[in-house]
Amino acid sequence: MKAVLFDLDDTLYDRYPAIRTYAQHYFYKDFGPQLSTIDQEWLAQALIAADGGPLRGGREAMQALQRALPWFPGKMPSWQELLAHWRAYFPYCSHWTPELDQLLRSLSQLGWKIGIVTNGPGPGQRQKIDTLGIGNYLDAVVISGEYGVKKPDPAIFMEALRQLGVAAHQSWFVGDNPATDIAGAVSAGLRAIWLRRYHRPWYGPLSKPPICKDSLVAVGEFLVSCSKD
Template identity: 40%
Template sequence: MTIQAVLFDLDNTLLNRNAAFRAYAAQLIRTYASYADDEQAERYTNWLIAEDRQGYTPKKQLYAEMMRTVPMRDPLTSVETLLETWFATFSAYSVTMEGAGETLHRLKASGFQLGLITNGSSRSQQAKIDQTGFRHLFDAIIVSDEVAVKKPDPAIFAIALDQLGVSPRHAAYVGDHPANDVDGAIRAGLHAVWLRGLTSGEPLSVGRYRTIDHLSELVDELGACY
C-alpha cells in the first residue's frame, strides 16, 4: 500500500511534553507557592505533575485544585493568574523529541505530505507549534479546539485528510497515545504507528499497527511496511 501522507500527534510525539511540564511545574511552584524548603517544593511539583495527568486535566480544574492544595505566596494569586501564566509561558518550555526534526525533513524530502493533528486549546498548541520551528513543514495543521472535535473521533482525522486531499488508506498517523492516536487513527481508516515510551497502556487494535521506540525508526518502518 502506497503511503502519500504522514500525520503526527504533537505532545509526547514531536514534543516531549512530559519533560516540558516537569520544568514548567517546578518554575510555577517556585514562583507562586509558599514552601519551607526545597524538599517541600519538590513535593508540590510532583503533586502538580501527577494532577496534570499528562495534560488531560483541564487547566482551569488543575489550577483550582492547586489553589486549594498548595499555599500561595501572594494572597492575590488566583486561578486566572495561573491560567494566564500557562498560556503566556508554557510554550517556551517546549522540548523537541529527539529525532523529530531530522525525521520530518527526511519525510518531506522523500515526497510525503505532512500533517499534524493535536488535541488542545488553539492558543497553547499553536504557540508550541511555533516554538518547534516545524510549522513550515506541514501541509495541514488541525487543532481540536479550532474544529470542535478531538481525537479519537474519526472526524478530526477526516478533516486533516480532506485538507491534504488524501484517502485514509494512503495515510499513516504517528502518535504516543494508545487510544487517542493509535486506535483513533485505525478507526478512521488510517495506518497507525505507535511511538512507545512516554504514555502508559497499549492500543486495543491488536496486530493492526506498527510500533517504533524512536522517531528515527519511522522512515525505515514506512519504507519496509507500506
C-alpha cells in the same frame, strides 16, 4: 503511502522535559512565593505527577496540583488560575530535538506530505509548533480548538486528509494516546502507529496497538522503510 499525520503533545515532543522547563522557569517564578520552601527539582516532579499523562484532563491535573503542593494558608490559587497560567506559558516550553528534525527532514525529502492533528486551544498549540520550529515541514495543521471537533472523532482526521489531498488508506497517523489518537485514526481509515513513551500500558477500545514504536527514531526508521517497499 503518501502522507503521515502526527499528534503533537507527547508525540512530536516529549512532555516531561517541557513540564520540567515550565516548572522551573515559569511556575516557580509566579507561584513560588505562595509555597513553603521547596526544591525546584521536587517541584518539577510534582508537576509531572499531577499532569498524569494522556489519561488526565486539564481541570483534573490542576486540582491534583492543588493537593500536591505545600501552599501557605490562604495562598492556594484556584484550579482555574493554575490552568490559565499553564495555557499561557507551557506552549513556550516544548523542546526541539535532533530526532524530531531528522524524522521530519527525512520524510520531507522522500516527498511525504506531513500534517498535525491535535486537541487543544488554537493559540497554544500553534505556539508549541512555533517553539519547536517545525512549521516549514508541515502541509496541514488541524487543531480541535479551531476546527470545533476533537479526536477521536473521525471528522478531524478527515479534515487533515482533505487539506493534504490524500486518501485515508494512503496515510499513516502517529500518536501516543491509544483512545484518542490510535482508535480515532483507525476509525477514520488511516494506518496507525502507537508511540509508546515511558513504557505506558495500552488501553482504549482497541484490543492491541496496530503497530508500536518506542521512540521517534524508531518511527522514522519504520516510515522510511515503508517508502522503500
